[in-house]
Amino acid sequence: MYPAILMSCGLSRVVIKSTDMSKEIDAELTKGSINSHILKLSLPTMVGMLLQAVYDIVDMAWIGFISPAALAATTLFGTFFWLVEVMNEIVGNSSVSLISQSFGSGDKERTQLAAEQTLIFKFLLATVGATILGLLLEPAFRLYTSDPEVIQHGMDYGMIRVVFIPVFFSSYSVNTIFRCTGDAKTPMKLLIGSALLNMVLDPILMFDIIPGTNIPGLGWGMKGAAIATVGSITLAFIVGFILLLKGKAAIRIRARKLFVLNKTIDLKLITVGLPSGINLLLRNLSTIIFLKLVALYGTSAIAVVGVAIRVYSFSMMPGWGLMMGSGIIIGQNLGANKPERALQTVRWSTLDCILLVGLFAIAVMVFPAWILGLFMGKGEIPQEGISLMRILGPSILIGACMSGIGAAFTGSGKNRPMLYASVISQWGFMVPYSLLVVVVLNLPIAWLWMAFVVGDGAEFLFRWIFYRKSDWLTNRV
Numbered sequence: 001m002y003p004a005i006l007m008s009c010g011l012s013r014v015v016i017k018s019t020d021m022s023k024e025i026d027a028e029l030t031k032g033s034i035n036s037h038i039l040k041l042s043l044p045t046m047v048g049m050l051l052q053a054v055y056d057i058v059d060m061a062w063i064g065f066i067s068p069a070a071l072a073a074t075t076l077f078g079t080f081f082w083l084v085e086v087m088n089e090i091v092g093n094s095s096v097s098l099i100s101q102s103f104g105s106g107d108k109e110r111t112q113l114a115a116e117q118t119l120i121f122k123f124l125l126a127t128v129g130a131t132i133l134g135l136l137l138e139p140a141f142r143l144y145t146s147d148p149e150v151i152q153h154g155m156d157y158g159m160i161r162v163v164f165i166p167v168f169f170s171s172y173s174v175n176t177i178f179r180c181t182g183d184a185k186t187p188m189k190l191l192i193g194s195a196l197l198n199m200v201l202d203p204i205l206m207f208d209i210i211p212g213t214n215i216p217g218l219g220w221g222m223k224g225a226a227i228a229t230v231g232s233i234t235l236a237f238i239v240g241f242i243l244l245l246k247g248k249a250a251i252r253i254r255a256r257k258l259f260v261l262n263k264t265i266d267l268k269l270i271t272v273g274l275p276s277g278i279n280l281l282l283r284n285l286s287t288i289i290f291l292k293l294v295a296l297y298g299t300s301a302i303a304v305v306g307v308a309i310r311v312y313s314f315s316m317m318p319g320w321g322l323m324m325g326s327g328i329i330i331g332q333n334l335g336a337n338k339p340e341r342a343l344q345t346v347r348w349s350t351l352d353c354i355l356l357v358g359l360f361a362i363a364v365m366v367f368p369a370w371i372l373g374l375f376m377g378k379g380e381i382p383q384e385g386i387s388l389m390r391i392l393g394p395s396i397l398i399g400a401c402m403s404g405i406g407a408a409f410t411g412s413g414k415n416r417p418m419l420y421a422s423v424i425s426q427w428g429f430m431v432p433y434s435l436l437v438v439v440v441l442n443l444p445i446a447w448l449w450m451a452f453v454v455g456d457g458a459e460f461l462f463r464w465i466f467y468r469k470s471d472w473l474t475n476r477v
Helices: 034-063 068-105 108-144 148-163 165-180 185-206 221-245 255-259 263-271 274-295 299-335 339-366 368-373 383-412 416-440 445-449 451-468
Strands: 004-007 014-017 024-026
Touching: 034 068, 034 185, 034 221, 034 299, 034 339, 068 108, 068 148, 068 165, 068 263, 068 274, 068 299, 068 383, 108 148, 108 165, 108 255, 108 263, 108 274, 148 165, 148 221, 165 185, 165 221, 165 299, 185 221, 274 299, 274 416, 274 445, 299 339, 299 368, 299 383, 339 368, 339 383, 368 383, 383 416, 383 445, 383 451, 416 445, 416 451, 445 451
Parallel strands: none
Antiparallel strands: 004 014, 014 024
């Protein structure tokens, strides 16, 4: 299908009529119950994002049966990977604003171009990033540890993940295209299938004998964990990409357009999301410093914080899913010149984030030992890990509030306020605090864990200040 977009004259309504599908796809997000739209669009997105997080959660759980050194290696690689993820953040964030606003305004050609250029441009950037990370991976591990077991595990796992970074980025793009044109269920189904496949493959590929059973496996260790993850995501990408090529979505991707760059669209993909990318880069650099300080407390501390980061990410997935879904609704309403509905969307989104993410925050604070036990194999639960879990709970709640407000900036394409809030909080509060308690005062590691709350608390305060100015309501891309 290549859809014909029909704008009804008296209504702010976009109907997409397929030329080779028997149904009409109603992309209406600019009227009706706002919270119903948020939940309808965000719930599948949340489920999909939770399942996406399952990749890392399942990997960490099984890797915990290998050794704390293996957990530490995975933690370090995750930090290096997120440096490359900056490029995905820039283009991905821009694409949400471009595709959703173009779609909301009924501009068929611009919607198609934005989707196609998102795929090809992000793939090219991912290839460059993967090449650089592959060359620097071993020196990066040695910067943090001299433990040969950690380095070997990290290289076994990391190099396979690095090779498939372009596929990872492309899979994100496929999901974004579906969501921004009103279809959150298809990416959810793709992620459900790939997550289930990953769950099955992980223990089979990693162990000679699957822990807790007598079932034989292939015994590939860390390489098996990486292969299970990249194989599952690659399959999901292939299926989703074929659906886009065959017109099984609101727009059809034209294969011939994937070999031609469009300067106008590509410039937008860089500039609109650049503040968000710089934001992520600076956050990652602060994380690198923080992790280096954690490493001073030993390999076990690195393993614990790695688990904490995964738990935090998993807990925040409902909030991030709501931010993504709400951002699309905001983008379409701004494209249809309905700023009041965009403002109401932020308010509902924030409330939903607090309610849903709050459940995870409570669980983390009430059951810290049990949660840690899921990732530590048969090892002893370290006390510093329990203290970190209890500190993590309030940080998760603060993050929920930030996600609700963040939808205003992602949907409008005005991303600089989030950059400013992040820079101030991370480099004005979190990093100085961490250096103070470790380098100057030599305090126990529990004091270092408080950096999570210090950083998130400051970021929420400044993001709220920027949000209250409301100039995002007039921004268009």
